[in-house]
Amino acid sequence: EAGVAQSPRYKIIEKRQSVAFWCNPISGHATLYWYQQILGQGPKLLIQFQNNGVVDDSQLPKDRFSAERLKGVDSTLKIQPAKLEDSAVYLCASSLTPSSNQPQHFGDGTRLSIL
Amino acid sequence: TQLLEQSPQFLSIQEGENLTVYCNSSSVFSSLQWYRQEPGEGPVLLVTVVTGGEVKKLKRLTFQFGDARKDSSLHITAAQPGDTGLYLCAGGGAGNMLTFGGGTRLMVKP
Numbered sequence: 297e298a299g300v301a302q303s304p305r306y307k308i309i310e311k312r313q314s315v316a317f318w319c320n321p322i323s324g325h326a327t328l329y330w331y332q333q334i335l336g337q338g339p340k341l342l343i344q345f346q347n348n349g350v351v352d353d354s355q356l357p358k359d360r361f362s363a364e365r366l367k368g369v370d371s372t373l374k375i376q377p378a379k380l381e382d383s384a385v386y387l388c389a390s391s392l393t394p395s396s397n398q399p400q401h402f403g404d405g406t407r408l409s410i411l
Numbered sequence: 412t413q414l415l416e417q418s419p420q421f422l423s424i425q426e427g428e429n430l431t432v433y434c435n436s437s438s439v440f441s442s443l444q445w446y447r448q449e450p451g452e453g454p455v456l457l458v459t460v461v462t463g464g465e466v467k468k469l470k471r472l473t474f475q476f477g478d479a480r481k482d483s484s485l486h487i488t489a490a491q492p493g494d495t496g497l498y499l500c501a502g503g504g505a506g507n508m509l510t511f512g513g514g515t516r517l518m519v520k521p
Contacts, residue, residue, distance in 0.1 A: 339509075351506055396504075396505070
């Protein structure tokens with residue numbers, strides 16, 4: 297089975313520019329998650345989708361971050377405008393359902409560097 | 412806000428040694444998951460423990476969930492260079508949302 301696909305793998309932009317990341321979850325997985333992993337830290341959940349609806353976005357900085365999953369399959373995460381502190385790896389994960397203890401399968405992430 | 416503290420943050424040992432990584436919280440979790448992450452890759456799930464006091468073994472790795480479901484440990488016996496990586500614990504909550512610890516970076520020298 298194909299894993300979670302993310303692109304691009306790397307992105308370098310200047311502060312105040314905008315950037316977008318794309319994620320294609322495992323086929324049939326209804327639940328999709330975006331995490332931010334700052335160097336030396338564990339991943340932090342930004343937003344969780346169930347199909348095309350948002351389940352939780354309490355930790356998403358909504359003044360600059362936005363995410364969508366319009367058709368309930370792939371998803372995009374956007375940052376506009378970017379700040380220096382947004383430098384991190386952005387991980388996408390998916391699970392079959394949002395039931396507790398469902399395994400989450402992670403993509404390899406997009407490494408974002410802000411100059 | 413639920414927090415998970417992992418210790419130690421860094422561990423460098425010789426091949427063949429044993430080690431234990433700890434994951435502690437003041438909050439109760441419905442489950443505790445352990446992941447391993449290699450450089451440039453996403454975390455990969457090793458195990459999920461759901462019952463207080465539960466012990467699971469995966470070859471040379473032993474995972475334990477505390478009786479009160481607030482803490483967990485990972486014990487590796489006779490570590491090998493292939494065990495090198497970042498080990499992350501994550502507490503499971505409602506809606507399958509995970510709270511990750513800060514990670515333990517393990518290096519096993521041949």
